[in-house]
Amino acid sequence: MFYLLLAVCSSASIALLFKVAARVGASGSVITTVNYLTAAMCSGAMVLYQGPDLFLPDLSAFLGSLSGKTPEGSMALAIWLGCFTGGLYLVSFLAYQRAIHQSGASLAGMFSKLGILLPMLVSVVAWKEYPTPMKWVGILLALGSIVLCNLGGERKSGGMLWLLLTFLFSGLAEFMTKIYERYGLSDYQNHFLLVIFLVALLLSLRTLVQKRPRWDKFSIFLGVCIGVPNLLCPFFLLRALAALPAAVVFPVYSAGSVAVILLGSLLFFREKLKKTEQAAALLTLCAMVLINL
Numbered sequence: 001m002f003y004l005l006l007a008v009c010s011s012a013s014i015a016l017l018f019k020v021a022a023r024v025g026a027s028g029s030v031i032t033t034v035n036y037l038t039a040a041m042c043s044g045a046m047v048l049y050q051g052p053d054l055f056l057p058d059l060s061a062f063l064g065s066l067s068g069k070t071p072e073g074s075m076a077l078a079i080w081l082g083c084f085t086g087g088l089y090l091v092s093f094l095a096y097q098r099a100i101h102q103s104g105a106s107l108a109g110m111f112s113k114l115g116i117l118l119p120m121l122v123s124v125v126a127w128k129e130y131p132t133p134m135k136w137v138g139i140l141l142a143l144g145s146i147v148l149c150n151l152g153g154e155r156k157s158g159g160m161l162w163l164l165l166t167f168l169f170s171g172l173a174e175f176m177t178k179i180y181e182r183y184g185l186s187d188y189q190n191h192f193l194l195v196i197f198l199v200a201l202l203l204s205l206r207t208l209v210q211k212r213p214r215w216d217k218f219s220i221f222l223g224v225c226i227g228v229p230n231l232l233c234p235f236f237l238l239r240a241l242a243a244l245p246a247a248v249v250f251p252v253y254s255a256g257s258v259a260v261i262l263l264g265s266l267l268f269f270r271e272k273l274k275k276t277e278q279a280a281a282l283l284t285l286c287a288m289v290l291i292n293l
Helices: 002-024 028-050 060-064 071-103 105-114 117-127 133-149 160-183 186-211 217-243 246-269 275-291
Strands: none
Touching: 002 028, 002 217, 002 246, 028 071, 028 186, 028 217, 071 105, 071 160, 071 186, 105 160, 105 246, 117 160, 117 246, 133 246, 133 275, 160 217, 186 217, 217 246, 246 275
16 A cells, blocks of 8 residues: 555646646646656666666567566566557647646546546456455545546537547556556566656657747756656556555545645645535545555
């Protein structure tokens, strides 16, 4: 549970830092690219420090990883699955931005958090990771808190497409983390993260070149600050998934992030919580207690 709480705090800090960026008018393109650059450099340092050494396995090792955890299969999974996941990271971020523009931050946030239903349900059906009855109650409370927290959002005409894309890509990105935990060795987890952020960085450079934003020191600073928790978030999530069922991890991860964001908004930005948000925070607390029983 400790790693899950660290993942929650990392996820929430990213959202709170983006809130700071929006208030000061920092460049989103610069922040995105510097964020991925920071995460890639940190994960690269972790690979160099902890090992094992990088190597390029045969493509057949990728399919072989499904039958058992081996160094060759784990490295192949880190490379090929990491490339796909890196693309999902960037695409889900861009879809989320469009969803906010079309439907508002509340609805976009709800659909993004509800994306955890995808890896949660697949884990129950495909891998038989059944929670206990008490944990099921906690899971339902966590899901209810996500919906409750985002009641009252208004959607513009034509915004449903971007909401659904946000739901799909966010859920797929989280699901890739579960797939690696299921079929890859933990020794190669840092390699998986390195490939993810390298691919996301390379793809974000294209957007950066097209927009040609103004580089300022504060945007760069925020990008670095966001990049660190952006790396730690999947890092801790992988460790939480190794210890707890996905049907427990993902709802708590999502609802817990929302609760910490609400608390941070109250403490640092003096944003008063609506009654629905207060109820959502209370539901999240109850959910985390029940899941730990």
